[in-house]
Amino acid sequence: MVFTVRGTKKFLDRVGRPVADPLPSSSTVLGDWYGNVLFWRPQVAVFVNASTFMPVLMPLAPSTSVLARFPAAMAEVFAKLGIDPRFVASETSAMQSAVLAKTASRQVLGVMNEFVFMAEHTIDTGPSDPDDLIGLSVWLAETIVGPISKDDGYTPLGALEQLVAATLDADAGWPRE
Amino acid sequence: MGSYVCGVLVCDLRHFLDLADDAPGPARRVGVQLAAIVRSASAHRVGSGVTTAARCTKRPNRRPCDGYVMVFGRTNGEIAWSCNVCGDEGVITGWQGSWADVSGLDDGYVDGDEVTAVVSREVFDAVCGVLLLDAACELVVVRAQGTSEGVLLAGRVGAFEELVGYVAAESNVESDRRRVRRLDEACTVLEAVLGQR
DSSP states (O other): OEEEEEEOHHHHHHHOOOOOSSOOOOOSSSOOEEEEEEOOSSOEEEEEETTTOOEEEEEOOSGGGHHHHHHHHHHHHHHHTTOOHHHHHHHHHTOSEEEEEEOOOHHHHHHHHHHHHHHHHHHHTSSSOTTOHHHHHHHHHTSOOTTSOGGGTTSHHHHHHHHHHHHHHHOTTSOOO | OOEEETTEEEEEGGGTTTOOTTOOHHHHHHHHHHHHHHHHHHTSOTTOEEEEEEEOOOOGGGSOOOOEEEEEEOTTSOEEEEETTTOOEEEEESOTTSTTOOTTOOOTTOOSOEEEEEEOHHHHHHHHTOOOOOHHHHHHHHTOEEETTEEEEEEEHHHHHHHHHHHHHHHHHOOOHHHHHHHHHHHHHHHHHHHTO
16 A cells, blocks of 8 residues: 655655665555655645646655655645545555655656746735645646646646546445445 | 947947837847846856857858857956857946846755756757746856857756756646757756766
8 A cells, every 4th residue: 555756856855765666556546646845934845646736735844754644635635625535535545655756757847846836926926825735735726737638627626536537437336425 | 229349349238128119120139139148147256257158149141150158247347248159249238237137146045966967059048948947947047158069057956956847847838849849858968967966
């Protein structure tokens, strides 16, 4: 029950050493997450999912436990976005341990940089509160992201909803709500 | 506007900034070139000379000049520049405090060892067009130097890593395939340097 977090150098310097290839395959539906550090006060960890580009922002400190705290933060963001609780429960239960690795996708790195820029802009111009990282994650999840197709609604939330619907359809064994 | 004195273009940058909408194209192009020179020169110490990555825009014998612009920041505040191939030269004043003045940028927040990378001129042009850059990445770009092998980028590991992210972000939203290819090439070169660390 592992999931992979691919961190930037900044992230890995603070959180831990990456493991060498081959990596164990993620047991989650969402797959790999990318992690970075924002030098705000206090410092913030930003995670972006590689398959849906869903962003999750959370406090970095203490950095040694950020990976252990991540599933709960992700579940909180997903709950705010109204994602099916069965999917959220399934994902968090499959995230019992994390494997650190180096980044592998420029596309995700690019999206992460865009998110950081947008987050800092919305804080600087007033609408967002830097202390409300869950609210900021929800806002970013509903912004248009270049690599997401029209079919997925151009947004990370749209891509996530598509993935959740496909997963629930495929797995009829899940208990009904 | 500027004027040639004994073959040297002497001009005040302020005259070229915020040109009117109906300003002639050549004046605008000179303004863009002067701003590029000021950005490169103001990124280096006063009293030091350097061959920047800014291209010469002259067309001797109706062919584009292949040279790079060399700059020297004088202690009296003037920037002297000249092309290392065709010898076109000039002096710029009135640049302090303008948007092209990057002397106030600080990259002290990035960590890591100093690293370098060489990219082709075309790839560098693509990187120059990236609109979203933080101060450290901006300094990597404006401090780039022209060499016979291509454009030499130098900076700290942290700045290079940030630059990969910004270039990738630009690539994500670019529709011109040729430019996407060049941006990807830039990422490949930068990642190769980071991979060696």
